[in-house]
Amino acid sequence: MNRQDEEFEIFLLQxxxxxxxxxxxVPSKPRIGLRxxxxxxxxxxxxxxxxxxxxxxxxxxxxxxxxxxxSISPAPINTADVMSADHLTRVGLANPNDLDLMxxxxxxxxxxxxxxxxxxxxxxxxE
Amino acid sequence: MSGRVDRxxxxxxxxxxxxxxxxxxxxxxxxxxxxxxxxxxxxxxxxRGDTKITGSPVSYLFTAVRNASLNYRxxxxxxxxxxLDGGWLESPATMKETAIALQSELWELPEEQREIIVLRVxxxxxxxxxxxxxxxxxxxxxxxxxxxxAKLRERxxxxxxxxxxxxx
Numbered sequence: 351m352n353r354q355d356e357e358f359e360i361f362l363l364q365x366x367x368x369x370x371x372x373x374x375x376v377p378s379k380p381r382i383g384l385r386x387x388x389x390x391x392x393x394x395x396x397x398x399x400x401x402x403x404x405x406x407x408x409x410x411x412x413x414x415x416x417x418x419x420x421s422i423s424p425a426p427i428n429t430a431d432v433m434s435a436d437h438l439t440r441v442g443l444a445n446p447n448d449l450d451l452m453x454x455x456x457x458x459x460x461x462x463x464x465x466x467x468x469x470x471x472x473x474x475x476x477e
Numbered sequence: 478m479s480g481r482v483d484r485x486x487x488x489x490x491x492x493x494x495x496x497x498x499x500x501x502x503x504x505x506x507x508x509x510x511x512x513x514x515x516x517x518x519x520x521x522x523x524x525r526g527d528t529k530i531t532g533s534p535v536s537y538l539f540t541a542v543r544n545a546s547l548n549y550r551x552x553x554x555x556x557x558x559x560x561l562d563g564g565w566l567e568s569p570a571t572m573k574e575t576a577i578a579l580q581s582e583l584w585e586l587p588e589e590q591r592e593i594i595v596l597r598v599x600x601x602x603x604x605x606x607x608x609x610x611x612x613x614x615x616x617x618x619x620x621x622x623x624x625x626x627a628k629l630r631e632r633x634x635x636x637x638x639x640x641x642x643x644x645x
Contacts (some may be wrong), residue, residue: 355623358630362598365566365576367500370513373491376524
């Protein structure tokens with residue numbers, strides 16, 4: 351830079367650029383506070399917990415119901431084996447009393463109970 | 478700058494460098510109102526947090542204004558006026574004619590010389606800073622500046638001589 355250039359720079363600096371218009375206002379972005387985020391996370395956890403425990407309860411109840419129903423029902427008897435014509439004939443020929451006992455026992459599993467307090471006939475009789 | 482936008486800081490930068498940045502945008506676009514739009518575009522992006530200042534704030538701003546202006550000129554080539562639309566230099570009351578002549582002669586310079594003169598004189602940058610904004614070496618920037626300054630001085634002298642002859 352020579353002296354001539356420096357003087358010319360000073361001359362140029364007498365002219366200043368026009369100032370631009372002020373910047374327009376910028377609306378601030380909605381900021382989600384930390385506390386709001388924490389509350390939302392907590393609410394989410396509570397919801398997940400409630401759903402989880404509700405499902406666990408319903409599953410447990412279901413299992414218990416199955417166990418109960420299994421414990422109430424009598425042991426199944428294979429009536430097909432007991433009531434076959436061949437078997438009944440052999441028992442009847444060997445001992446007619448045993449045949450009566452066997453038929454009586456089998457009838458409790460094969461025929462509806464009309465004598466119990468919870469039977470349909472009992473209910474009708476009471477009416 | 479931190480992750481959060483410091484709006485006060487951005488507005489302070491606008492107040493400090495807005496005029497020089499306007500001169501720079503005008504030296505590329507010729508149109509005052511378009512140059513102002515480019516300047517606002519750059520600062521609004523900063524205020525909205527769409528972009529962040531990296532490195533030296535002044536260099537960043539001049540580079541951002543340069544890029545925005547060049548992109549606009551590329552996309553709106555037919556809309557750029559051939560003559561300067563709206564003066565961008567303010568002058569002392571007695572030198573209005575000279576201000577008009579100066580703007581006109583600046584426009585006659587090759588863009589690469591005009592650009593470096595605006596950065597150096599009104600942007601108050603040294604050659605290294607100006608070179609970084611344009612993307613050239615400091616030596617090239619210094620060379621362009623000297624050529625441009627000498628040409629501008631000569632042309633203004635000729636104008637002044639012509640004016641003197643016509644009035645005298």
